[in-house]
Amino acid sequence: MPEVERFDAVDLIRAKRDRGRLDSDQIAWLVEAYTRGYVADEQMSALAMAILLNGMDAAEIRDLTLAMVASGERLDFAGLGKTTSDKHSTGGVGDKITLPLAPLVASFGVAVPQLSGRGLGHTGGTLDKLESIPGWRAQLSSGEFHRQLAEVGAVVCAASADLAPADRKLYALRDATGTVESIPLIASSIMSKKIAEGTASLVLDVKFGSGAFMRDAERARELAETMVRLGHDAGVATRALLTDMNVPLGLAIGNANEVRESVEVLAGGGPADVVELTVALAREMLDLAGLPDADPAAALADGRAMDAWRAMIQAQGGDPDAALPVARESHTVLAEADGVLAEQDALAFGIAAWRLGAGRARKEDPVVHAAGIDLHAKPGDEVSAGSPLFTLRADDAARFERALEALDGAVRIAPAGTELPPRPLVAARIA
């Protein structure tokens, strides 16, 4: 129990409001008192706004993160007999990388305890995607979770409410109060969950660009550096890749179609960018897990990753051979001119897929697993007038109109032969 009257919440809010700093004891007290309800939501939201506008230094961010870890249980895989490694993405459009990546890394004998969330807004959620698979369930008991980690190696499931409950409460509050876009609050939210999750190592996929949470590469780098430092401070070996999210990842945006694309990658095929990012992240995870010479591309090619995928899906009740849902209606947009596809705006495609039903507007809404968008060309591809650019899929054709509105101006075709500026998918690596 916190000493209820040890500090006065109003004094601490005023300190941050007036550009002061909070010390470890003050932050620990605030987070525990908030978790237990002695500090009210309206006080925490005023503080969150003051943090967003006035910032926090590195020590404050570390104290906030560790206080949120301490608000709940911290998992421990000491008895597992193998090392653990996890990946976290800050979210993007068409970002299904967890699906091939977790079984790929597990196929090398590394345990991947991936506690995931659902999508809100224009970026999808890994659990929503996997729930396209008939029978698959996201909720595991603690016993099931540990057993699957030991036997299969890869687990993608919903986080228990006991992990970083302070973050869970604060995250919902920030969403309702316009206090999401703060590096100290984002970094501490992500890292408190990952540290509580107990992974020994962690690779962060921090995205920048139109479809990312951070549009600006410099802000994304600051977030990545902040999180890597937090990981190190908490004893989690942490690295980050800074990756481009101006264009959707792969050719599929949605839920069931992203599972399909992931299975293609696991079968040794799939779009080049999805393969590139999956392999790059796998290399980092395997290196941190003590396997610097492991060859993830080979494990995709020879079926080892696919075997791990099938075991992972089956362990959670899913049928890896079952047919995935298909949308009743589709609408294909054709190129109006010959040329080279120069731009394909990730945010516009994310919003369009969301409006088709692939995402949810409110936490309690269901998603439509079959809804989404299939791209037929990517930037750099030659297109000709009348060739298909992309296909919208939904159960209700009435949804196409607002999806197409979001896509207005999202695709640009340049004259054939135009040289596009190079745009590396992995822009930087932060260790």
Added chain:
Amino acid sequence: MPEVERFDAVDLIRAKRDRGRLDSDQIAWLVEAYTRGYVADEQMSALAMAILLNGMDAAEIRDLTLAMVASGERLDFAGLGKTTSDKHSTGGVGDKITLPLAPLVASFGVAVPQLSGRGLGHTGGTLDKLESIPGWRAQLSSGEFHRQLAEVGAVVCAASADLAPADRKLYALRDATGTVESIPLIASSIMSKKIAEGTASLVLDVKFGSGAFMRDAERARELAETMVRLGHDAGVATRALLTDMNVPLGLAIGNANEVRESVEVLAGGGPADVVELTVALAREMLDLAGLPDADPAAALADGRAMDAWRAMIQAQGGDPDAALPVARESHTVLAEADGVLAEQDALAFGIAAWRLGAGRARKEDPVVHAAGIDLHAKPGDEVSAGSPLFTLRADDAARFERALEALDGAVRIAPAGTELPPRPLVAARIA
């Protein structure tokens, strides 16, 4: 009823967070939706913090004020047959001016509809002071209020919950969330209540200095100018005096002792500073009420103001001749050296009186009417070693220790003959 989904509260919070401005429709919607509970406390507190840190322009402050007026009823004295004038003080130590001022102005046939509050923290509340008088009651029905205004002219009573309910709700929230010290929020809070109160004219006593809400004279001037403009915009003839609150007003700090001092002023005596400020504010009120030649000093000297006081107290059940409560214990502090009293810190005396029981720490606490401090000398007075400086009064001698702690260093005695810098009580007038 507001159109619930006309705006999204999060969008409006983000706009202010990002240094944008809110338009009239957005502010009107926010205030009405907040009053009715469609916008949550945690959203309003995040917005209040964003306003505190990023400010509001003049049009936004006006829109916020008028929206808070519109959240409840607005009184109307059109049928009263005389003009109305009111005074509001931003609060200070020993500030009992309303007590002599309201009957003084009423003695000239001007109605003074003074809706007052209770004290919280180190500044006293007018209702707390008047409740020292046996039988006097602060709660009046609407009928009683209007009848007393017509018959007696002066009414000092508690505001109805129907006046500016949005302000009432927001004020309590700001107190708990460290969002009090914002000129847009302070100005709109004070002026929404005064505009809703329906007074035709208003004189503001905006204090600066150690015992005031605004320590800095420039910030106090900005607040005064903001409020005068708000009054003009709402059709209330408004002026402000900027007055010094580095030193307590008068010789009495507390509740019953402040009533005693007020009665001395009404009897033609009393401390010079209390008389000076009472007369200065009365002149402004009478001038705005169309009586530029009225002589308030004469009405104090000849007993007209006292007659109005007695009628005002009796109309609310009080006995103007009853003995006021007296504290059981007292402790007098003596001068340690000969010299001239150079400093007497208002904040320290305010906190000391509060700790003696004259004020309350929480809204639901009672005040001790007999508790307080009597000053025996004021800055500029000659003192000699062993002469009394001030007397603490409380019902429990155990309270003296913490009160004396607050007073440590609060009084400074300079060598005899030291010239003190002039410190005018009324520093500026803003029309």
